[in-house]
Amino acid sequence: MSRKIRYVLIYLFLSIAAFISVFPFYWMVVGSTNTSLDVNKGKLTFGNQFFVNIQNLINNFDLGQVFWNSIQISFFVVILSVVASSMAGYGFELYKSKGMKYVYGGTLLTLMVPFAALMVPVFRLMTYLNLIDSLWGVILPMIPSVFLVFFFKQNFQTYPREIIMAARVDGASELRIFFSIVMPSIKATYAAAAIYSFLTSWNAYLQPLVIIQSQKKRTMALFIANLASGYKPDFGLVMTAVVVATVPALILFFMLQRYFVQGVLGSVKQ
């Protein structure tokens, strides 16, 4: 096969794949501008129903409150989870005592535990802590992220030790070294971790499903699930809600994409 034909085929293949990847996003946006009937028929062109749909969602379903609940959850999960995980990753990578290695091993093992397996005990724990139907009941269990601890530990492997040594010689405390020297110098890693953490918490479904009970505390995922599972859902409304839930994630991703790619690359260096 000549080079040229080969590249034409590669471009064709990648273009088809890219089209399939992006198409549902297009359809989702188109759907939010159409009526339920049009969405159901698979209409592929823009309509003029977007403001009708969004107003309907805000007035009849309290979309604003739902959105705000999700924002609060994600905000606290991102901050707390990223700080705790990066500190732990740093600790595990830089202070390797024997006990520490065992604890790290144990931490990695929990990657294998599905949340479904923890659901019942976590539910009972939350009942005990009086956090059922509270946003904190959703936030707290999402703080420990084994994946992020692992991710940060991998990234700290390549962090120049000389900088830490030099700071120690200058008499900086260990915490100060971490917070004012190490942390600000690996922004890409933090950006990648923040996206990961945001996506996980913003999109979480099972945790809030178990913990949240009242309409007022619902998250976007619960809201969409509910809206879509009726006997005859209004597809236009569902699509609009899906767009509202997806746009923040997309904006954040595009804003931090450059860092995100760098951060992921940093974590897989062997």
Next chain:
Amino acid sequence: MTKTFEKRRNKWGWIFVSIAVFFLALFIFYPLIYSLYLSTFSTRGVMRNFVGFGNYLRLFQDNYFIQSLKNIIIILIIQVPIMLFLALIFAFLLNDPKLKLKRVFRTALFLPAVTSLVAYSVVFKMMFSTEGLINNVLLTLNIIKEPIRWLLDPVWAKVTLIIAMTWRWTGYNMMLYLAGLQNIPQEIYEAAEIDGASKITQFFRITIPLLKPIILFTTILSTIGTLQLFDEPMMLASGVTTGSSVGPGNSLLTPSVYIYNVSFKYVPNFGYASAISWIIVLIAVILTLTQFRVAGEEK
């Protein structure tokens, strides 16, 4: 370095890991142990009877549980290899320095990984409804003669789930492979090219062997992910079938969905739910160890 200095340093290490370890202990270790304890009881509301291994024995005769295991095993065997192979091919093609528009393709292919599981499942449910978009397109293009009952037929329901999951997760895995490919010097490919190795040979002889650790990593992540499958079957099945069946003939019932139903939907039996949970944890551990073993032996 003196011993006391070393000790003081270690103390700092523990301080650094303490917050994460505290939360891990509280929300993962403790619940896990507690659920092992709970799995020896049969619970109905506040009533609680010690049954020892009774719950585990009951699982062997529980058709729903067996069905849920069969379902995820089928999905695991079909979906994971398709997805990982596709992801590898995309990563391999996008690693070619001569390829233009790399960034555009990379972003487009990764985009599905940004969506919420609930949101994309709902979108797929609409696309694959019997009068929906996919059937319309296939009918118009004359690929099919009559509409496929995607979500109303047990086999097609699984196919839909597999298509949806592949759409959502392929780009995610591609990203991990791309990251891994950064460590393979481009010169190896150039040398192979000069030696006349075709792209296909390069893919199988260079890319796959050198990416083995990451392929193992993604296989394990995907296996665990599939064992935990919850959001997609819940959404794809909701409102489509009547009664308590999850998908037509429970074709979309997964262990996680079943645990949820046993705990919160039917008369709650937390003890029995805990036993199911532990079986899933055990399967995850066994599969992970097996995958490590297989990867280790091939080296």
